[in-house]
Amino acid sequence: MTSTTSKPAKRTAPRRRHVPQRTCVSCRRVLSKRELHRIVRTPDGVKYDPTGKMAGRGAYLCASRTCWQTALRQGSLARALKTVLTPEEKAMLSELAAKLGLDNGGTTADALTTPTSS
Numbered sequence: 698m699t700s701t702t703s704k705p706a707k708r709t710a711p712r713r714r715h716v717p718q719r720t721c722v723s724c725r726r727v728l729s730k731r732e733l734h735r736i737v738r739t740p741d742g743v744k745y746d747p748t749g750k751m752a753g754r755g756a757y758l759c760a761s762r763t764c765w766q767t768a769l770r771q772g773s774l775a776r777a778l779k780t781v782l783t784p785e786e787k788a789m790l791s792e793l794a795a796k797l798g799l800d801n802g803g804t805t806a807d808a809l810t811t812p813t814s815s
């Protein structure tokens with residue numbers, strides 16, 4: 698009685714693909730990483746991380762300009778990064794918000810397109 702139960706190595710992988718989700722530090726909405734902009738604190742200061750791969754403490758902001766403004770004004774971004782933003786960094790980030798062509802404060806309109814969790 699040889700128990701050569703050689704199971705097929707094939708494993709049916711779950712169809713569900715894991716989508717990393719992050720929270721916008723301003724509005725607290727949970728979105729997939731791709732929908733968020735990453736700000737990272739590096740030894741050289743706070744930077745925008747378009748690749749999402751930079752080393753350092755990261756914080757995420759959604760594509761709403763209001764969120765960027767609020768996060769800068771109320772300090773939620775600085776708090777999330779556990780740092781203090783210099784006036785230069787604040788200026789850089791608000792400039793960046795303008796450059797990125799973020800939604801101009803339409804958080805209510807955004808809510809309509811937010812996918813409901815299945």
Ligand SMILES: [Zn+2]
Binds near residue numbers: 758
């Ligand atoms: Zn937001």
